[in-house]
Every structure is written in C-alpha cells, then in structure tokens.
Amino acid sequence: NFSKTSRKFSSTSLKNDAFSPLDTFPRRHNGSSDAEIKVMLEAIGVKDMEELVLKAVPANIRSTESLALEEGLTESELMERLKSIVSKNKVYRSYIGMGYTNTIVPSVILRNILESPGWYTQYTPYQPEISQGRLESLLNFQTMVTDLTGMDLANASLLDEGTAAAEAMLISFSARKQKCNTFFVDEKCHPQTIACLKTRSEGFGINVIVGDALKYDFENQHKNDLAGVLVQYPATDGNINDYSDFSAKIHSLGGQVVCATDLMALTLLTPPGEWGADIAVGNSQRFGVPLGYGGPHAAFFSCKDRLKRRMPGRLVGVSRDASGNKAYRLSLQTREQHIRREKATSNICTAQALLANMAAMYAIYHGPEGVTAIARRIHNLTNTLAEEIKQMGYQIKNEAFFDTLNVHIEGGADDIIRKALTVNINFRRVDNNTVGITLDETVKKEDVLDIIQVFSKDSNKKSNLVLPDKPTIPQKFIRTSPYMQHRVFNSYHSETEILRYIYHLQSKDLSLAHSMIPLGSCTMKLNATTEMIPITWPEFANIHPFVPADQAEGYEVIIKELEHDLAVITGFDGISLQPNSGAQGEYTGLRIIRAYHKSRGDDKRNVCLIPVSAHGTNPASAAMAGMEVVPVKCENNGDLDMKDLELKATKYKDKLAAFMVTYPSTFGVFENGVVKACEIIHQNGGQVYMDGANLNAQIGLCTPAGIGADVCHLNLHKTFCIPHGGGGPGVGPVGVKSHLVPFLPGHPIVKTGGDKCIGPVSAAPFGSPDILPISWAYIKMMGSKGLTSATHLALLNANYMAVRLSNHYKILYVNQQGMCAHEFIIDVRPFQKTANIEAIDIAKRLQDYGFHSPTMSWPVANTLMIEPTESESKAELDRFCDAMISIREEIRSIEKGQQPKENNILKNSPHTIEMLTKTTWDKAYSREQAAFPLKYLKTHKFWPSVGRLDDAYGDINLICSCPPVEDYLEN
Amino acid sequence: NFSKTSRKFSSTSLKNDAFSPLDTFPRRHNGSSDAEIKVMLEAIGVKDMEELVLKAVPANIRSTESLALEEGLTESELMERLKSIVSKNKVYRSYIGMGYTNTIVPSVILRNILESPGWYTQYTPYQPEISQGRLESLLNFQTMVTDLTGMDLANASLLDEGTAAAEAMLISFSARKQKCNTFFVDEKCHPQTIACLKTRSEGFGINVIVGDALKYDFENQHKNDLAGVLVQYPATDGNINDYSDFSAKIHSLGGQVVCATDLMALTLLTPPGEWGADIAVGNSQRFGVPLGYGGPHAAFFSCKDRLKRRMPGRLVGVSRDASGNKAYRLSLQTREQHIRREKATSNICTAQALLANMAAMYAIYHGPEGVTAIARRIHNLTNTLAEEIKQMGYQIKNEAFFDTLNVHIEGGADDIIRKALTVNINFRRVDNNTVGITLDETVKKEDVLDIIQVFSKDSNKKSNLVLPDKPTIPQKFIRTSPYMQHRVFNSYHSETEILRYIYHLQSKDLSLAHSMIPLGSCTMKLNATTEMIPITWPEFANIHPFVPADQAEGYEVIIKELEHDLAVITGFDGISLQPNSGAQGEYTGLRIIRAYHKSRGDDKRNVCLIPVSAHGTNPASAAMAGMEVVPVKCENNGDLDMKDLELKATKYKDKLAAFMVTYPSTFGVFENGVVKACEIIHQNGGQVYMDGANLNAQIGLCTPAGIGADVCHLNLHKTFCIPHGGGGPGVGPVGVKSHLVPFLPGHPIVKTGGDKCIGPVSAAPFGSPDILPISWAYIKMMGSKGLTSATHLALLNANYMAVRLSNHYKILYVNQQGMCAHEFIIDVRPFQKTANIEAIDIAKRLQDYGFHSPTMSWPVANTLMIEPTESESKAELDRFCDAMISIREEIRSIEKGQQPKENNILKNSPHTIEMLTKTTWDKAYSREQAAFPLKYLKTHKFWPSVGRLDDAYGDINLICSCPPVEDYLEN
Numbered sequence A, B: 001n002f003s004k005t006s007r008k009f010s011s012t013s014l015k016n017d018a019f020s021p022l023d024t025f026p027r028r029h030n031g032s033s034d035a036e037i038k039v040m041l042e043a044i045g046v047k048d049m050e051e052l053v054l055k056a057v058p059a060n061i062r063s064t065e066s067l068a069l070e071e072g073l074t075e076s077e078l079m080e081r082l083k084s085i086v087s088k089n090k091v092y093r094s095y096i097g098m099g100y101t102n103t104i105v106p107s108v109i110l111r112n113i114l115e116s117p118g119w120y121t122q123y124t125p126y127q128p129e130i131s132q133g134r135l136e137s138l139l140n141f142q143t144m145v146t147d148l149t150g151m152d153l154a155n156a157s158l159l160d161e162g163t164a165a166a167e168a169m170l171i172s173f174s175a176r177k178q179k180c181n182t183f184f185v186d187e188k189c190h191p192q193t194i195a196c197l198k199t200r201s202e203g204f205g206i207n208v209i210v211g212d213a214l215k216y217d218f219e220n221q222h223k224n225d226l227a228g229v230l231v232q233y234p235a236t237d238g239n240i241n242d243y244s245d246f247s248a249k250i251h252s253l254g255g256q257v258v259c260a261t262d263l264m265a266l267t268l269l270t271p272p273g274e275w276g277a278d279i280a281v282g283n284s285q286r287f288g289v290p291l292g293y294g295g296p297h298a299a300f301f302s303c304k305d306r307l308k309r310r311m312p313g314r315l316v317g318v319s320r321d322a323s324g325n326k327a328y329r330l331s332l333q334t335r336e337q338h339i340r341r342e343k344a345t346s347n348i349c350t351a352q353a354l355l356a357n358m359a360a361m362y363a364i365y366h367g368p369e370g371v372t373a374i375a376r377r378i379h380n381l382t383n384t385l386a387e388e389i390k391q392m393g394y395q396i397k398n399e400a401f402f403d404t405l406n407v408h409i410e411g412g413a414d415d416i417i418r419k420a421l422t423v424n425i426n427f428r429r430v431d432n433n434t435v436g437i438t439l440d441e442t443v444k445k446e447d448v449l450d451i452i453q454v455f456s457k458d459s460n461k462k463s464n465l466v467l468p469d470k471p472t473i474p475q476k477f478i479r480t481s482p483y484m485q486h487r488v489f490n491s492y493h494s495e496t497e498i499l500r501y502i503y504h505l506q507s508k509d510l511s512l513a514h515s516m517i518p519l520g521s522c523t524m525k526l527n528a529t530t531e532m533i534p535i536t537w538p539e540f541a542n543i544h545p546f547v548p549a550d551q552a553e554g555y556e557v558i559i560k561e562l563e564h565d566l567a568v569i570t571g572f573d574g575i576s577l578q579p580n581s582g583a584q585g586e587y588t589g590l591r592i593i594r595a596y597h598k599s600r601g602d603d604k605r606n607v608c609l610i611p612v613s614a615h616g617t618n619p620a621s622a623a624m625a626g627m628e629v630v631p632v633k634c635e636n637n638g639d640l641d642m643k644d645l646e647l648k649a650t651k652y653k654d655k656l657a658a659f660m661v662t663y664p665s666t667f668g669v670f671e672n673g674v675v676k677a678c679e680i681i682h683q684n685g686g687q688v689y690m691d692g693a694n695l696n697a698q699i700g701l702c703t704p705a706g707i708g709a710d711v712c713h714l715n716l717h718k719t720f721c722i723p724h725g726g727g728g729p730g731v732g733p734v735g736v737k738s739h740l741v742p743f744l745p746g747h748p749i750v751k752t753g754g755d756k757c758i759g760p761v762s763a764a765p766f767g768s769p770d771i772l773p774i775s776w777a778y779i780k781m782m783g784s785k786g787l788t789s790a791t792h793l794a795l796l797n798a799n800y801m802a803v804r805l806s807n808h809y810k811i812l813y814v815n816q817q818g819m820c821a822h823e824f825i826i827d828v829r830p831f832q833k834t835a836n837i838e839a840i841d842i843a844k845r846l847q848d849y850g851f852h853s854p855t856m857s858w859p860v861a862n863t864l865m866i867e868p869t870e871s872e873s874k875a876e877l878d879r880f881c882d883a884m885i886s887i888r889e890e891i892r893s894i895e896k897g898q899q900p901k902e903n904n905i906l907k908n909s910p911h912t913i914e915m916l917t918k919t920t921w922d923k924a925y926s927r928e929q930a931a932f933p934l935k936y937l938k939t940h941k942f943w944p945s946v947g948r949l950d951d952a953y954g955d956i957n958l959i960c961s962c963p964p965v966e967d968y969l970e971n
C-alpha cells in the first residue's frame, strides 16, 4: 500500500553502513539536505513527505508498489558499468554515407561547447537579453547555411534531414494557393528521407510519387495538382545531376523545388539557390558533429525570401534594444505553434541548437578557405579512388561525383562487403550488384589504399595514389559564387581566437551554471557531469547509424535497458526511442492511434479532443497527424470541464480518435477527474494520449498507464536529464500499452518497431542514440528510491515556493487540499490595472535579479508558471522568492505613485551596465536600486548584455543572417 | 647555413597538396595568418622573417641545422598515437600507499576545474582584482589544511610532500636563534621524504640523523644543536604513534616538531597542532586529485602562528579594497624570493595551485561529514581486513592504524606480491618479511575479498566481512575538535550548488580564455585542448608512482621520447624530468654542478656568479644549494658587464662553481657577449648554468648547449604549453652536457638518474608525469618546422608591439639593430615626475581595458615587461597596443593638468561596477571614460570584481583562512 512506498522516502543524506560506497548520486542530484527538507515541510504545514504526497496526489491513481528497478549505482560504479558496455561497440571505418559521414570534431569545440555546462545547460533563447551569445551563434549557423545553399535565409536548425524534407513538403502545399494533392520525390533521395516523407504525407492524404525526376512526365501527369518535388544534390548514389531546366519546368507548373543537399559538397558545387531550388534541406553533421549512431545532429532548412513567413522552426533575427543597440532575438514568434495551434503548418518546437552551434563554430574555425580545402581533399581522394577502381576493371555508375561512388560488381556486392568487414571497413550495400563508398575528411591515404585492397584480386596490390588530372565535376556544376565572407568566418582561425570567441559568447548567456531556471513545464533540472561524460567517448560518438548490428552491441544494451526502465516507470508495455522531441513524440503517438483505429476498420476516427489549456504542440501535432481538433473547456479552477468532455466525447462518439491530456495538468495540479476522463474516452471508442511533459511529478507515485493512458510521450530532455542545449537536442520517446505495441514506428534500413509499424518519424532508426546514455545513467544512478525521492522533492520545492510567495502574489490553481504538483502559476494580471505592469515586465526585471524568468503567459496569458525541480536547493528557492517579493514591493511603489507608470524600474528593465554608467540619469530610482536591489547581487550579479528587445522592430525588419560588418562596433 | 634554416619558415597557412591531412596544428597554435605576418614584418621594416632573425640573433650562436625532430603530426594523428601509447599502461589496484592513494575525483570538479581553460589557463594571482575567484579557492584550501592539521595557518600549496618536509627542516633552522646543525628524522617516515630531505640538507651541511624518534636519546646526544625533528603521523608503516610527550621534550631542547601527515586520517585523529607539532606537511592528493604516476598534486604546509613570517611559498590573505570591501590577495609578497634573493629561506615560486583548488573543492563538495564518512569507511574496511588477515594466522605489525597494515610473512613478502600481481593488485614490498597494504576510498567490499584471497591458502575462501567491534584507534588518538565548520564547507553539497560555486569563482578571474596575458618571462601561450585531453584519461591518471615498471610502459614511452626531443631542442646529452618547477630545476642544476666539482676533488668550488638582473629564484636557489652568491653588474644598456664578469671570475678562480645566466637576457635581448661570457667561466673552472625561462626565443634558432651552457632548466609550463593553472603545476626539467649526465638526480624507490646521481629533488621519480603528455604532444604536433615558426612569431610579435608602442613609450634595451627578442621592457619611470604615475597605476588601469598587466617592476623597478608569445593574433596585439596608447593619453591629461594628480582615472583604477553605479560621482572624468575608454570595451569588457587592493592593510592584519561568516555579505 502507499504508505509503505512513501515511508521509503529516501533521505538525501549519507548512508552510514560500514562498507557501502559513498559516491551515491541521489544526494548530489537532489538539491536540499534532510535538515532543509524538514524546514520546508514545516513551512508547508505537513508533517512529512508522506502527508505531502497524500494531499497532492489523488488516492485513485497512487501506485501501491515501488518502482521495480535496480538499486541505484554510485557514480564510479556507473562509469565502470558503462565502460564495459561501450566496449561492446566496434568502431570501424564507415564509408556508408547516406547523409552521415565521419568528421573531425575540433577538440576546442568539443570541449568548450559540447562538454561545457555553460553551453549545454542553456534553455531556448526566449529571453534574448540574457541569451545574446547563443543567438549570435545560431545566427552564424543561419548565415553559413544561407551562404552555402545560395538561399535568402535559413532557420536555426530542424531535427533531422528526413523531417526537414517533410517540413519542406508541407510548405510546398501551403505555398500553393490552388488546392493540390501530389508531391514528387526523386528515387535517388536517401531512402530514410523518402520514408520520413511518406510517413508525414499520410496524415494529410498527400499523394507521394517516387520516381526518376528527370524522366518523369510532369506536364501530362500532374499539370494541376503538383505541390512540389524533392531532389537530392548530390544524389544518394553520389551522382551530381543538373536540375536547372527541371526547376524551371516545375516552377512553370506552379510547384516548389526542394533540394536535399550536403553543405560540404556545396563549397565546390553551384548551390541549389542558384539553379532554381526554392528550399534546401540537409544534415549539418559532417561539420564537426559526432556521428553518434544517428544523432543528435542539426538539420538545416533554407529558402527563398518569399517563403520566409512559412518557414518552420526557430529563426534568429537582428533587432535592436531599448537603447537602439543591435540585439538578436527569435523572430516571428507568432508563427510558433503555441500561438497557431491547430492552424500551424509545423509542430516543431525543440530543435538541435547545441549541434547547430557546433557546426557553426566548425565553419568559423575553418573559414571559407578551410572548409573548401577539406572538401577539395575529400574530392581528390574520391577521384583518385575512382580511378584506381576503374583500373581494376569495375564500373563506376555515377559519372559526376563529389565524395560518393557507386561501384558496379555484377552479383558481387555482398562478397565485397564481407571482405571489407574483415579489415574493419563498412561500405553501403546498395543492391546485389552495387556497393556505395562515401569518403569524408577523416580518410587518409592509407585508408584509400585499404579500400583499393578490398577491391583488388591481388592481395599485395600496391598503389601510388596519383591524382588524376581529368576533372570529374563538370564545369557547369563548379561553384563560382563566394560564401562565408562575413567577418565572423574570417577571424577566429587560431585556437586562442576561437576559444575566446566561444567564451565571449558564453559569457553573455545565463545557464544552469548561474542560477535556477524555473521554467514551468520545462523541468530544468541538473544535467550531471557523470551522465554527460560518456557521450563524447569515441565508442559512442563514432558509430554510423547503419552499421551492422554486431558493431553496435553496446548501444543495443543501452537502448534495451532504457526502454525497459522507461516501461517500468510509465507502466507501459512498449517504448520507441525514435522521436527526436516532445512534439515528435506527440505526432508519433497520434499516428499510432490512427493506425490502431484503421487496423480495426475504424477509418473514420479522426477527432482529437484537446483541452484549451493544452500546450500548442498538442493541436499542432494533431493537425500534422491529419486529425480534426475539438477543444474541451476548462473550469475556472483550471480543472477539466468534465461535462464538456463528456458532451464532446459523446457527440463525436463515432469519429472520436483520441483525447490528449497533460498530467499533472498544464496548470500544475494533479486533477482528480483524470481517471474518469480516461474512462469517458474509452467508453466512446477513443484512445487516451498523455503529454508526458509533467512526468517529473509522477515518477514513483503514479504511472501514465495506471491512470488510463494508452500512449504517452516522455521528454528525456526534461524528466530524464538530457540538457536543453539552448533549444535542443531532445528525445521524445513514446510508451504504449500492449494493443499499440505492433504499431511502434519502423525504419527502412534498420528494423525497429512492431509488425504493423507506422513509418519512421525520424531519419535515424533510434533517433538520437548518442544522448541516450544520459537518461540511462540518470535512472541507473538514482535507482527506484532515488527517482521517487526526486519526485517528492519536486513537489516539495514547488509547494514550498508557492507558500512563500502566496503572501505576496495570488497563486492560481491548487487542489482541494491547497496543494500544487511540481509547478504552479502566479497571477500578475491585477497589476495591469494597479500599476500598468505585465508579466513581461516582471520577467525582464527578474533578469536584474540574476534569474531567468519562469514560463511567461502560458498556459494562462499574463501569468508566470514556476517549476523549481528537485535539483534546486532551499537556498536557491529562497533567493528566487526573495527576488519575487522584492519585485512585488517595487510594483507597490508604482501603485503608490512613488514611481511613474512608465519609465519605472520594471519598465526599464533589464538594466545593462551601459545604461547604468551613462553620465545622465533621469530615473525616479537610483542606479543602485536598479542594479543591486538585494544584497546578494553585490557578489552574485549576472548582467544582461543588451537592454529590453524591441520585438516589433525585429519582425518588421526581418534580418536573419549576420549583419554587415559596418554594423559592428569597431572590433 | 642559416639562411637555409630560415627559409624554412613554415607558413601558418593550409598545406595544399592533394591528400595531406588538414588538421595540422601549427596554424592553430600560432596566432597570425600569413597576411598579418606580412603586415607586421613591414611595420618593423624587415623584408622577411629571415631578416628579422638575422637582426635579432647574434651570428655566432645561430644554428646551422634545422631541428632533428619528426614532422609534425596532425591533431587526429596525435590522438591516435597517444591512444596506442597509453594502452601500454596497466591500471591495477594499487594498495602501495606511501603518501599516494587512489581517490574518486568528483566528475563535476574534474570537468569544470581540471578540464576547464577558465581555470587552467589562469596565471598566479598577482593581480588580485581580477583573480578573486582562485584567491578565494586557495583560501579555502588554506582553511581546510589549517583546520585538519589543527594549526594556525597554512599556505596555498607546495610542490610535494618531500620538498615540503625539506622546507620545514630549513625553517626549523631559521627559527632557532642559536646556531645548530642537526635535524632528526624518524625512520618511519616515507623513504622518498627522507631522501628529499637528505638532498636538501647537503647544500647546508646539515647533519640529518635518521632513527627511531621515540627511542632516541636527544637529551644526551643533541642538547644544543637540534633544530628539529620530523615524524610521520600515521607513520609509513601505518602505525599511529603518540608524540605528545615527545614533542614537549623536543621543545624543551629548543627544536621544532615537524609532522608529515595525511589529511584523510586527520578527520579521525587528534591533529598534530593539538599534540604539539609546530609544522605539518603532507600531500593533499587523496582529496580528489588523480595519482598520475606521481604528480602533479598539491602538498600542504601549515604551522603555528609564531612561524608565519618564515613560511615558504604563497599565502593568500584577506584584505580590503579601495572602497573598504573585503578582498583577497597574496600576502607578505616581500617574502617572495624575487625580493629576498640570496637571503631567501626558500626558492619556491610556481607551486600547485590548480591541484590545491581541486582538493579544496573536494572538501567543499563532501563537507566535514562527507570526508569523515569517507575516512571512517576506509578505516572500517582496513579494520575488517586486519581481522581477516589475523584470523588466517598472519601478524599485523602495527597495532594502531588508520588505513595501512604492515603484514608479517616470514620470508614470504615476494611470494605474496607476485600472487597479488596475478589478480592485478599491487602491494608495498616493505622488506623480505613484510607487505604493506593501504586502502583508499575507491576500495569496495569485493576488493577487500580479493585481498583476503591473496593471503588465503584456500583458493575458495569465502568471507562475510563483518566489522569487528573492537576499536583499533586508541581513545587518546580520537579527534574531538571540529573542523571545516565554515559556511563554505557546508553549503555546496549538491552538484548544482558546487557547479555554480565553481562557475561563480571562475567568473571573477581573467584567464587566457579572455585576452592575452602579456607577462614578460612567463610565456603565456596557448594550452591547446588536444594537448590537455589525454591527462584525464584513466590510463594516465590512475597509476601509482611506485608500480612495477611493466605497468607504466606507456609513461615510459612518453618520458623517453620527451627527454629525447628536449635534448634535441636544447642540444644537451641528458635530461631529467624530475624537478617540479623552474626554481627546482635551478636547484637541481646547481646541485649537479656541485656534485661534479666534488667528484673531481674540487670541493671548494661554491661561488656562484649571478647578474644583478637575474630572477630572484636564481640567487635563492644558489643559496639553497649552499653556494655563495656573487653579483655581476650590468651595463646601462642592459648587457652583462663583461669587465665585471671577468673580474669576478678571475677573483674567485679557485672557488668558482657556476655562473647563472638567462638567455635571451631577462631584459629580453639576445646579448652578443654570451658566448664570450661562457668561455670566461669555463676558463676559470666554472660551469655555466642557463636559466631557460626564455627558451621560447631560442627553439630552432640556437641552443643552450650550442651557446656554451653546461646545464639549463626548461619550463615546460612556459615554453612547452603546460598551463600555469593559476600558480602551478609546473615542470622544470634540466638538460645537461655529457660530463654532467652521471649526476642527474636519482630516487630511492624507482631507478632514475646517472650512476653518480645526486639525491632526489622531488618525491616522485619523474616529478609530475601526468602533465608530460602536454609537452610531448606540443612537440609532436609542431614538429621541427612548427616549433621554429613559433619562435619566429614570438620574435615578430614582440618586435611588432615594440615598434607600435615606441611612438608612445620609451622601449628599454634593444640590441644594436634595434631589435628585442621575444619580450621587451617599456619604461614608465618618467611619469612619476610628470604625472605622479607608477607602473602599478598603469597595471591596474589595464584591467579596465580588459587586460592582465605585463610583468611589473621586474627585472627593472617601475617598468613593464611585455611578452606576447606566438599564440596571440595581430588583432589581439593591436588591441593591447591601442589600450596602452590610450592610457598614455590618459597620463598626458594628468600631465596637462586636465586631471588631478590624485583621484584621477589611473589612480582610481581598476573601476568596479559598484563604483561606477554609485549615485554620487565626484571624479574629473566621466563614468563612461572610466568604463569604456575604447569602443571594443562596449562588447568585450572584463570586470574586476573588487577595487584596488590595500596591500599594507593586508600585511599588517594577516588573516589567512576564510573570514568568519559575519563578514560575508548576506547571500
């Protein structure tokens, strides 16, 4: 029974039996000591953790058993275990290509970005004044992509090449005013890209035709219903095709030309933007991001100016701050799905910021000359290899190539591939008769000699490798336009310079290394070093996603064990780790539900009930999955309106596909009605989809499956410690009950999913395997007790803060016992009238206090939602509460007329050093009040690097690549 | 001939042959591009690098051959090679003890201090206003040591336990007014400590007696000539002895009691300060610093208040800044050897700051309860093991123990040790009949079972490991006093909290990650990531210094190859890597010279000629080596006064031991007379000792041996890229000509050195092997050409800056062609009269410009010595020159009376944000002028965290541990 579980609340203090090892992890992950916990419990007015849980969590969902997981490992035990697991991975030389190639990650970037908490613990830069560093870096990424693809602008990354192509397909439809139904995909695109595109097309009933684009008779077949085409350049077989006339033809039919491409090749080839493509997509992985068995890497998306307002994902733009200084920000926020909801054309939210930053830094470190030299060398080696292979009597199928050869070996592909494996080399098996070889920057002369040896019948063949002097890239493809001419790509080529640039940017950005980031719904908890260390081990980092299974046995252990542990934690029967973000998880889950209904002949079930309080990705994902969204009301107290739910469920009885619910609710409350709600849905033939964003409040106390959900996505980047990386990477696995297991997503190259699987939702079979060890390690080190203690503390911390702040602010939405779950909302709407103050003013003023704002105006406009997580200490919670209380007093001084309604300490916030050191000071408050309103700030101040952003200016004057040099301050 | 060498100037640009790999290193290490180099050459007025070298370096010393080293490896080739080398090391479980034990390095500390350029690239905190972070951290170290040893104060680290004991011995002599000659060492001290102490005693003719301290008849034997005693607590055999009565006896004889001890044991044992010891020394390695085959680790030194002004090494103290705020600084700077010269009682300069910081953070992360729990667990395991071993019929020789057992096995020690090796376990071989076993925090129950198995005759022996309930630490030894009660040790026990604390401290400190640190004579060049990555690989990190040679074969390769390469670079015939700092290298070299003379019967040769311009460690080291220092004059132009040299050399003909010379000179000039000077010395029977601090100007152009030196120390922490770590670690190898090779230092445990070796100068046989891969990697990646190009650029950069600054400042000391070497001095003495401005004012004002000051007032009072190194880019050199020129204009405004002679922009510098945001502003200049005198500062400002330090206050009110909590600002 429950009280047994609860009595197991594991203290954060040291074990003291005589021999047990002491480097236990839960006391490092959790923020407070036993003594502090006691004080917080007292403040809330409960006698122990058990009482807190009893009051916060409804009885009918509480688990009666503790989690059936192993005891937590200590940090050093974990490292030992992981080393033995990773040693099962075999790092071969992979020439498989298909959008993934080996790369040399510059050590200085590896260590100071990918391995640096100052970068990886950042949140998405929604607070631009304390995020100028990564905004600049993402703008560099956009500029690099724009330049290399020859387009007008690019976004700040997408999840992978496959889904980026799918996004491009959808834009082709939205861009065509006329209704149309067909999208054409060239058969020489990467197979996983074609598969992702097909998956996405299904929700919309799009007719995807796969064929030979250059031969297809578009004029006669699709005069009026062609939205666009996708071609790959260079193609998956390595060939470089001329699509200029083709593009003109497609345009004349009203379609868009989407080009999947390769940034490295584009340093040498005429970019798609110059031969007529409208959109370019691809993977930036080979710009210094480890393979990681498939991810995470940053996909890119660039397009022509006229498509810019349709572009999916985040877009950094140049604007100005309150003093008129240049400042960066996320542009066109109105496009984001949390505003557009079911009208959104994309559900992308978390993307791949950290990896985009790495790729941008790679470009900056090498500069245009450097990357061109790398590309040229790769091409030289490929060219030389081609010549040698031809001399041995083989035919190279693709005439024009950059780095990839398709070698014809009548009936002999498998033999060659087997022979290659004996010398630790992986080729691509294209078909019975064809072997693919893709070279990359890590390839050395000796590697090429080894490849030649595989093809040679003479086992002692010697070769000199002479560069053939006949050109292989036809003149018409040779790039003539310059790229990466901006100063940022031409200044930091020594290690000292790039190190300082990385540090300079980092110094502008607030991260978890500075102070708590209490973003409701985002769960900004500790990303522990021991969890992070393994991801850059070469045995994890340097594995191609399509290697034979026996080379990835270490990964298999991690994947299997993580799936198992997540199933235990959620109560589900099957897990897929393929989705790369929460929103992708939603999409996957809904597609699984659709497939399930269809498998039972329930084709009509396409209505999705979604509470009005839901996160914007919910309706957006439902729309992507081809569902009709029907909103469900909420009560004034935030609870689901059960009457309305019942009404809608019955009304759409025959069409009801799913109900999406977040639990605890997006308002931060364990609602009583949740079990009932699930019953209603099931009674009406629907399936229950749970948005697992708030799982951090459930672990060990209840389970999504136990509550009644059929599917749920988890956010490993929230609940399970994958860092947010400034806006990605993420992993959004789905868990499902047994009846849905057969439908888990498949993959065209590596078998995944069930026997009635839906198509792949990510380009790589297991999504982003390289970061799975993080979540795996977290679960292993916390163990059953540790995980439950974290949940306890998440609840305790939120309720403690709510109690402290309730004397100063109105707390919205608590349950009947007055308890919130792991987060809570404070209402600042009254201040609009009393002091002309809005949530944004408080958010910006919090920066002056050294804090990142809580979630602003979601789920309720003009409120702030606070989620402390278990990792914050009581001292930090108090510091934040002190700041909020101090701000309340500042608001009071406006209410009292001691400060004007404009030009006051909140409206002018955040205050930069530049503002505060101006000779003239004409404010109703002092410089010291502005800068150091509380004593701790004298020693612990974090300074915003620009003043408040001018959002309107930036959206009107959209500039999404590095501003011209003249705009920069001298040096 | 030379021009051949010079034409080989290797461009920093990309190679462009078709296939060669592109991740070459020299262009990353060197700061400027070919185009920038061209501009700089033009500015200097030379047509190419060759002409520059011809003008700067005297013809008679220039090498005619290029360096006989391998071609440079690329970064990825280096990594591959190093991985294959390190795989030769075997990581066994080492229970050897002797002051070195395995430890669990908390990942968060490993990654965010040891692996963080923000920490490891810092310089010694001589500029306190931009070093408050590491000063606070070192103060934490001092406080921890003070508390645990029960002393009144502690310093900020020494090089190792052996030399710390030697320093303590010397203080015992200086503290005793009466002349005396004897120092007694208990035979149960670690053998390497005894050996280091003996080495050090020889220079002074100290009579060191080794014996059983508790049985020795001091009263009758040494009534009047006993300076002190050294005991070990717990002793090297693990026994805990009661020294309270003994201490009283020694005190009554006027001697000091020095106690070598173990911080971990002291959490449980009555600390030496409480039973009467006057000085405590030891190694803090087991507080979370990797073994690293012997180093680097931080030794500690603490003592009673009355000895404080005799304490060697750096001492952090609490003082206040210009606004009266609490601020930390290095105290008692007047004690530093650059002031006391030959009257110094120690030559310690570079110490072990980075490792001291790690140890302090370990203590902070665990807190007093945590470290006590660790100690108790180690003791429990040892206690249990002892019981099991006894039950098997063996005798434990030491009755009272903490973590170490000496097991008696009549004639069977070797058998047991062999058996242990078969299961990857190392014990200590004490003698034929005795095996030593020391446990540590990494030991698990299973490890203890494995140990038991080794001793068991029954190969299937099972044991339950029951903790015996009889106490093994006698009551009188049980510690009752509290320790580490300060808030800093009781606040940061969660990973989030310690991470923020580490970042908070780091954010106050300027490092190479921010801007150039142009310290003359310190060579603050790039510490490249690829060089740094290997040092935390477990196969380097986790090796005990006294393992059998076959477990350290990877290290052997590194050591041999590095010795070889350094010999090639310097022209010497033998190298010892044992000395842990430049000063230790000097000491070693001089001791070798003495031994050489003695071996030829030249006992009387003990005069050391040292130019007045020499670094303070030179005379201090000579004094340590028991030499008589005779100064040699310099000319007005900075050159050696050859007449005076000849005079002194002839005068002391019969007593002449050595001449110490720095080359290029400490004034930054390649002096013409150097060859002649060496000849004069040799003619008079002396040996030439070269201080290699300035070797960065020589590599590839000339060699110390070629110039005429017999011995030279190198600073791997200057010329060869080991980072300064905020004041250490360092490595100061010596190179010698063949006649001196037999005298290279030996070691009592592991064979090193020649057949007439002097005693060890460090506790570990190879000094600090864990950081040798850094220098090894640097040389391997640069190769012959790369190393020479670095020297070229070091000369170019210095001469370029000198030319730019010469229009604004007087440049002291250039050669007849107007050239400096790799550094130069600017004279600011005239401003004393014209504007009341001193070097220190310029140094502090430079902080406002975001720069660390050049070397101040050395070698010439009231001047600044600038050394840019090859790693700085032209852009950075220009930025620094712009700052210096702008400051010159500020001085002019004082000269012109536009600003007062006090309370002006220089005197008030550095300006903190707190100063600049005060409501009242009563200066003759604006806030903006103070903060942003140049435009780049608007975006690239580094802020000092306190105002100018009040040095006098701090020396008078010496406080050297964390100030009481009340003094802290409310957090």
Ligand SMILES: Cc1ncc(COP(=O)(O)O)c(C=O)c1O
Binding pocket: A348, A349, A350, A521, A522, A581, A582, A583, A584, A615, A617, A618, A662, A666, A691, A693, A694, A715, A730, A732
């Ligand atoms: C409730 C909820 N659902 C879905 C999402 C989307 O997750 P992701 O950003 O991983 O796509 C979020 C993100 O914050 C969320 O809070």
Ligand SMILES: Cc1ncc(COP(=O)(O)O)c(C=O)c1O
Binding pocket: B348, B349, B350, B521, B522, B581, B582, B583, B584, B615, B617, B618, B662, B666, B691, B693, B694, B715, B730, B732
């Ligand atoms: C010329 C010279 N000699 C000796 C030393 C002492 O070296 P270390 O600090 O490594 O002991 C220095 C240090 O800066 C120096 O500049």
Ligand SMILES: O=C([O-])O
Binding pocket: B338, B349, B521
């Ligand atoms: O004392 C010096 O390090 O120069």
